[in-house]
Amino acid sequence: MKIAIAQNNYHVGNIEANTNKINEQIIKAKAQKADMIIFSELAICGYPPLDLLEQKSFIEKSQKAINNILMHVEDIVVIVGAPSINDDPQGKKLYNSAYVLEHGQIKKIVHKTLLPTYDIFDEYRYFEPNEVPEVVEINGHTIAITICEDLWDEQPVDQPFAQSRLYKKAPMKKLAGNSPDLVVNIAASPFSYNQEQKRKGILKRNAHDYQIPLIYVNQVGANTDIIFDGASKVLNTNGEIIKQLKRFEEDFDIVTLEKIEKQGANIQNPSETRIQQIHNAVVLGIRDYFKKSGFEKALLGLSGGIDSAVVAALACEALGSKNVHGLLMPSEFSSDHSVSDAETLALNLGMPHHTLAIKEIYNIVNSTLSPAFPNNNFDVTEENIQARIRGLLLMAYSNKHGNMLLNTSNKSEAAVGYSTLYGDTNGGLSPIGDVYKSDVYAIARYINRDETVIPAGSIEKPPSAELRPDQQDSDSLPDYDILDRMLFEFIERKQSVDDLIGMGFNKQDVLKVTHLVNINEYKRYQFPPILRVSSKAFGMGRRYPIVAKY
């Protein structure tokens, strides 16, 4: 049996475009004599559809799409992910399902058993879990069809106290009792820089322990903040990966079931570093955010600092240099080298850019405010005024020219709240808001791997917001290498204050930094969507109360 694997980039909610893509791949698979083609989880509607699933018209549209696909299914079997309706008035209204289509008919609808409801996942908000896993007979083969989390009956723990626990149900164990010839797993498994390794572990263990070949079909592409990296796989019964589709790109391939078992693991998976992975993921994330929302042109403020330089370079790679515009907006506190570094960057990248000094506006804002202010003392108010004038100019440029503003905050800043709300927090998307400052430097060096794109000055000078004379980030924060390790243990690994002190971090630093993280929830609440590249990004996957004391 020849089986086609369709690794597609779906657009959430765009059922028409997704269905067309699916139909094209079916035609392609038939032309290549495939007996079966497999699409990823919720392919019809794209993942994650969120509360669109609560709209009756959306579900009806999704069911019409299945009928449309059925017209192309005469001499091929199709496995495709879509929501299906739970007719039982008890329980949730929907299932997260794999439709098995054969001879122009729905042969079987298999429902997902394990519904991830943690971090960015809210599947139990919408779906009823399946209770009785069943195998399906296709072309004389017994096939166990599973959906993403269904294989994750044993979750690897990377947090000391979290949801990374065993599930009560183990659907694969039950399915294995029917001695299937093949396990199919359709997935929408989001990228994070350590996810691919975990995934491989789970897939290998399933194929090896149950001694069944496994085909894993993942979604690729980004939808808002969530990036899917593809890398669909075929594993033999030794748990070896004998085929892997591209990462961060659409791909299509065909395997012969009978050959999987015998085939050795002769492929060399490209082993990307963590920084390369993040780089590639963010480029894809920016590209899809723009393409899928109908924007071509981006805009950002160029300060001469490392963050805006890295975002500019990533955006140029994603959208093309001519589509990424820069505004240089120096104030009296901007150093000469900052302005020249920003200019050099724009020239190196070939970005259109303008320089607009903010001093005049700043002066008039201050004189306008003076009747309402007790004195002329310079404090954080005036620092923020500068950032907000820049935010205002960027948004005006965005409105006039139709460029979407990119936010340039990094994860370290977002964590401790070192940013000005409605100033440098502005933007339609935050590309590096899940990247710690130390990793931003590493990405800069990676961008410069062949030639100097980001000026040495931006990489080497001490980080500064340049909102008052001689300001440096290290005036009030530990150095970034220490800060970032502490933040990682606190945010990703959920270590407590006591745990952090026990690890050897300076107690005063720990108390200060964790307090800053906690009290700045209100600022992050109003952040743009942040491209998720870690296992715990700010945004929908991390839900902390604002008005709280802890």
Next chain:
Amino acid sequence: MKIAIAQNNYHVGNIEANTNKINEQIIKAKAQKADMIIFSELAICGYPPLDLLEQKSFIEKSQKAINNILMHVEDIVVIVGAPSINDDPQGKKLYNSAYVLEHGQIKKIVHKTLLPTYDIFDEYRYFEPNEVPEVVEINGHTIAITICEDLWDEQPVDQPFAQSRLYKKAPMKKLAGNSPDLVVNIAASPFSYNQEQKRKGILKRNAHDYQIPLIYVNQVGANTDIIFDGASKVLNTNGEIIKQLKRFEEDFDIVTLEKIEKQGANIQNPSETRIQQIHNAVVLGIRDYFKKSGFEKALLGLSGGIDSAVVAALACEALGSKNVHGLLMPSEFSSDHSVSDAETLALNLGMPHHTLAIKEIYNIVNSTLSPAFPNNNFDVTEENIQARIRGLLLMAYSNKHGNMLLNTSNKSEAAVGYSTLYGDTNGGLSPIGDVYKSDVYAIARYINRDETVIPAGSIEKPPSAELRPDQQDSDSLPDYDILDRMLFEFIERKQSVDDLIGMGFNKQDVLKVTHLVNINEYKRYQFPPILRVSSKAFGMGRRYPIVAKY
């Protein structure tokens, strides 16, 4: 058996303050010879604790709090809500539990069976559901302890296609098999203007159908965007409410179990109109948002329009007039009567206020931008510049004086995106972002019920953003009475475009308005927290994708 009902206002995460409050009430109940005292759901940590539940140190603190309370429990039984640990490595790490404390010991921990995971609720994110409901013997009485949703085994449907469905488990049915003498329901049931009626229906049905007296203890007070209205109740076996605690206030009362059954329904529940309810809820929401985050003073822009007038009046009621500051920031497009209406309002309320004209800043912003702009044409860019200058001045005032900025957007505007991001969307809290414009008018009239607080001009003039000459909201939108009914059917009741047209709304209006709602998700994503007063507020309870086509 004398039973005390403690209806408290808890602060999320503030376990120390919550525990102190609980201990005080225990001492008070003992002084009044109560045999038992009942506190609400997750009282120890406040509801909703969100991802604080994923922190080991937070759970440990919560367990220490139980030990602390035990020291006060010698001659009284305490029922109090707190998270408890699931020792089984399978399933979620925690239960949402009712601790029964007696003779200085934990007598029993009862777990919640039905975990709401829809709208604003994410309980399955954290908690393992209970499988076997059991009654508890207390002082010779058999008591069925349930937690909030546990009684909602039949949900009233107010959306044609949603999660309002039957649960598979019916814990109360099982518990009733043990013929309990009393049902206790500890709850954290959030306010919405139609919730109290639904709640009464459910409580009455349970008491009546099972012929068991029922004590319902709810949380009161607001935590961030979620408001709890209290109104704890005692019902006799006829399903009649024989006692109801205060709404929107802390309260404490004692009932005698033996008397409940015989007692007739002699109480008159105050019947508040929908507008009164919303008014009272928003005042509580503002007050708690400020108090619990340590702010005393608010700030808002006064445009002379109805929205800022209503927010100002509500804030003055919540915080006291001297703590609510106003900025009047007229532009060349502001009408004379707008400025005079704003001044009159500030005088009527006794609010400190300043007038800061924005024309000079506006001119310099335009001249600064001109090298980057193709021409001097006035379009939406220049409209937004005015709104953003106002946002900037408000934030500067906020920074300098320590006043928290209140957002003044209403739900109709937030729905169709008629607001300027980083301009009039600014604020720490949106008090009326879940109130449709027509209801804002009704609240204004209610505020004016005894004397004119909000000037007639603000209520009577046609709504306008006053960002260009002779602008009116009705230039590009249906009148608010039509718009708001359409939005209600689309957002609260999730009707489709076809449904709306079928109801008689103008097709072009429906297509335009629903499109505007859908494409403005990006703007709402960056909104401040919105006080929830309806069954479907923008915010955490409504999760739509940004980069999507539908």
